[in-house]
Structure formats: C-alpha cells, structure tokens
Amino acid sequence: MPPHHRSTPALSGTAAACALGLLAACGGSGDTGAKVAKDSAGRSEISVTYPTNVSNVPLHIALKKGYFKEAGLSVKAEPDLGSGSTIEAIVGGQVNMAWANTVGGLTAYSKGMGVSLVAITDTARHGNQQVLVSKKSSARELADLKGKKLAVLAPTTVCILNVRSALKAQGLPTDTITFTPVSPPEHANVLSSGEVAATCTSEPFRTQMIQKLGARSVFDTDSGDLKGYPVGGYLVTSAFAKAHPKEITAFRTALSKATRYANTHPEEVRELLPTFTGTDADVAADVVINRYLENQDAATVRPLVGRVAKAMRAYGLADEPIDVSGYFADGR
Known part of the structure; x- marks a missing residue:
C-alpha cells in the first residue's frame, strides 16, 4: 500500500521544541496569532491546519455548505502532513487555529505554551483507533508486545495514555512497550517493513x-x-482567544451546525473522507466514525478534558495535576 506522501516519522527539531514548551524555538510571543484580516466582504479571515483524519469531517462540511461564511468568517483550511502534532503551527504564528489530539493540547497548555481550546470535535467510538499488528505477528494482546516498539501518532497522544492504563491494569510496568512517533500515513510502511512491532492507528488509516x-x-x-x-479539537493561542472572542463564538456556531449535520448524515461523512484524506471509497465505506460533539459549551467540554487531564497525571504524562479551568477559550 503506497503512502500518500513521504515524511519524516518523528517530529522535527522545531516541533519537538514546541511540544516541550520552548517558545523561543517556535518563534512564539505573547501576541502570536492575534492578528486577523478581513476579506472583501468584511468577514474575518481565519487560517486552520489539521491532520487528515475522521475528526475533521465537520470542518469540511462547514466549508462545503458555507456555514463559516454564514457566521461571518472566511476560513482557509490546509492539511498538516507531518507527525500529527500541529500545535507548533499556532505557537509559531503560521496559522490562527490548529487541530490537536486532546493529550497533545493539554500537554502544551500545562507547560505554559499559551494555548486555548476552541472546540472538541469528537469522542471515541470502539474501533476508531486500535493497536494493529501485521498478519504474520504472533501477538494477540498488549502483553505480547513487551520490549517492542509501538508506532504512535505523536509524542503526546491519547493512545500512549490508554496503552499505559491497560498495561497497569494487567499488572505490567507502563514502560513495557516503547512508543515511537510516526506520521499517520507512514504507519503502514513501518509496520509492513518490520520497523515497529505494532502501530496505534486511527481512521481512516486503520481500515486502510x-x-x-x-x-x-x-x-x-x-x-x-x-x-x-474526547479525541481532539481546535486550539488557538491565548492571545488570539483574548483578542477575538466573536470569532471564537462564530467558529463554534458554524462547527456545531456542521457537527449536527455530520451526525445525521453519516453517508456524507464517508463521501467527504476521500476528498481530503486520499483514501479510497471502499476504505471510507468501512471506517468507524466517532461521535461528533455538538454541544460546545464549557459545562460540556471541561469535564471531558478534565477526565483526560486526571489520567495524564495518573499514568505519567503530566508531572503535576492539570487545572483545566483556564483552558477553554471564552467567546461572546
């Protein structure tokens, strides 16, 4: 199975520095991402980057159906084809907004990188993300991967959290398995070549x-x-959130409308997937679609991310407890 593109499996030096909160390495500042231009119709121009996964279908529905324009926004969305970590793009000022997995976003927030959550896109459904082994592998469960490499989507991702949780439940050390960050479209290559013993892969690449x-x-x-x-969601810098609460609200309004449409029109979700992921229609027909989160108010979102934050502390992905009370971006 040929990859969609060839990329370096691990994070670049700049991305790694950003993930560790070294703002200077990312060109970040207190005003990063705060500026917004207007298009000829007077709509605020917002740039968004995202990985090519199932979570981002509502974004494309909102673009296709004009929901962002109805809300007063001109949104330009471009895929990120790197390791699945797009936080450095907003911290470095390349874009206004980026999708990141929940653990990655909370890691950046907890390390003082100045990021705020705009919206959670989806919550997990059984079958959407799994640890996969090759058909020749003798492994039948996680314990069989002891001492071996597991490819993950990013250095900070919910898969690491869940695998550590499962290992602990089985009475095994949480470092029993070695996690190796690999770009999502490259998971097939590293598994088939034997570079890793398994991959933690989400849709549509899982089905592929x-x-x-x-x-x-x-x-x-x-x-x-x-x-x-909660799988992931859209982030902005705290400076952007403070400067543009109306744009934050407008984005949530349009996304929620698109999310409701996606939840009631799963066939169109499958039709859209090949247009921005590069997967075949037969793959899209079999993918497991997560539950898209329609309600984006703080009372709904904070408990979801709070549960992940507690698990991060429990399983060694956070050195200190994470207070999520300031993570959710205010709008008006």
Missing part, C-alpha cells in the same frame, strides 16, 4: 491497513477508564 495489509487489532483505545474519551 486492515484491508490492504491484513493487519489486525490487539487492543482498542476506547476501553477501560478512558472509554468515550
């Missing part, structure tokens, strides 16, 4: 690897104490 490579699952991340976890 099962169909084309005969890969099979030995673990589903939608399990244990994190069942139904």
